[in-house]
Amino acid sequence: MENMIEFKNVHKWYGKLHVLNDINLEISRGEVLVICGPSGSGKSTLIRCINRLEEIQKGEIVVNNTPVHDKTVNLTRLREDIGFVFQQFHLYPHMTVLQNITLAPVNVKKMSRKKAEAIAMEKLEQVGLTDKSGAYPGQLSGGQQQRVAIARGLAMSPEIMLFDEPTSALDPEMIGEVLDVMVNLVSEGMTMCVVTHEMGFAKKVADRVVFMDEGKIVETGKPDEFFDNPKTERAESFISMILTH
Amino acid sequence: MLADFNFRVIFEYLPLFLTGLRATFLISIVSIALALCTGIIACACRISPARVLKYPAIAYIEIIRSTPLLVQIYFLYFGLPTLGVRIPEIQTGILALMLNSGAYIAEIIRAGINSVDEGQLEAGISSGLNYVQRMRFIILPQALGVTIPPLLGQAIVLVKDSALLSLISVAELTRSGQLMTSERFMPTEAFFTVAFFYMCIYFVLKALAEWSQKKLIFREAY
């Protein structure tokens, strides 16, 4: 199968801290990958490198045949294809939901406002929030804000969606609504990388689970195998920790 | 003491005070407008990655902030003629107020920009917006709300600072008090009247600043 994202011997340091240590990873088109691991293991850094929110010092990352960390790469063009959803949503507080979603299509893709709004409404329907198009982020619950953030990412019609702990900042009763939206995305064949500890989500839709610790990929496997029969001791203790949590 | 407060003299001199008040008002408005332009440019240079812009901006801001306005006024008042520049006192004064407040405004705007959460920037970057677009659509609109109350605070400071122009004989409000004192020697009446007018301007601007502070709805979104 065709590779959508490819990490080749990637290293990254923050000062002396080796946050990514020789990462090799291939993600194929339409694959859903879940990345988990203890905090500080480098999992967020890993996906932030994919759309170059972070620089790397060694190795190569290729996304959709584009070398991401090449000096000559057209970053805008690259980022149009990659939707990113943050843990803290990062909706623009001074704009309505609709303005949040149409900002990039109008200004980056140079789409007409009318067309962008039509797409935005379509995406809002997908996340079940058509009635909130005129609201400001401050008027929405955390779960609703995160669904808007997903719609904002989708509005650029990306080929890849990256999720950085999308449910970690949410109250428990709101996690479900966000995960439901993500599950629906999977059925549309979107390539997805999700940093999350939601085991239920991983078991239901993930093709593969990657377990990271101290900047390294320690274990990779099918979700059922990984969660029920982890091969390494570190993964085992991590899983028992999130289970008792 | 205050029982002898002579209101008749104040009414007699009222036209003088009103002329002074008008001058203070005009000087302040012109200076704050010019200072705003200066501040925006200085801030843009200050946060620019280009060193030829950044370092002169830092030097300008720090020199202004660490020397008294009165010294800056005298510097221009006594210094410009030695350079062969002869302009009326009032223009010298406005120039001084502009340069002085401009430096403070540059720092106010910079603080506003810095107050915007870094995640906002990252969200903008991730959706492919370029530097100018991120500034225009995401950072500046949010920074603006945070900047307005301190900008009004700076306006209050500038109105009061303009009183120092009386020392280079600009005919503004404080100068009116000095003139009346020298003619009638009734400093109590003269300077309490001057103070009263400044207080009026102060309360209006302060009410505006407090109102704008309450209007900052967007900050609550986070």
Next chain:
Amino acid sequence: MMAFYFSRLMEIFPFFLKGLWMTVQIAFISLFTCTVLGFFLGIFRSGQNRFLKWFIGVYVSFVRGTPFVVQVFIIFFILPEWGIQLEAFPAALLAMAIMGSAFICEIVAGGISSIPKGQWEAAASSGLTMTQQLRLVILPQAMKVILPPLVGQYVLLIKDTSVVSVIGVMELTRVGWVTVVRIPEGLMVFSLVGILYFVISYPLILLSNYLERRMAV
């Protein structure tokens, strides 16, 4: 000509140092009195006594609403009318104390009000007296909020000492003003004055920036 004036200026440089020394004295005494007074006023401003609160509020509004130079004139010209004769130097100190303490009062009151009510309640519940609550629980926390703007205010106070030159106190600005009559090189004379102010206020600006960064964390 420039060189000639420059050497003249260097000849009378000791005169500038005397002015600087006067500025430093006024600044130092004022910072001290303003801090002490400002803290007292600020504490009473956030206290329970309604009359005191109102009175301090009026005082602060008057000081913040009028230019310092007008306040200096009021003190210097009006006190003698009321039978209080003051030399320029004590008049300058009085004006500085009145002005500075009002600004510091606002900073202190702001710091105290930034502490959640629960802290007062917790301290009261463990049996501390009002003064103990303030001294042991509230003020130590409020200092974090108070310190950066306080040092910023110190810089402003140092610079404001230049205004007392108008009543003839022979401080730095006055020295410049007197000199420029004899040496008509305004840029040179007031650059020198500016440099001397820079020397005393810039370290405080750096300290204020540093505190702001540290306290923000």
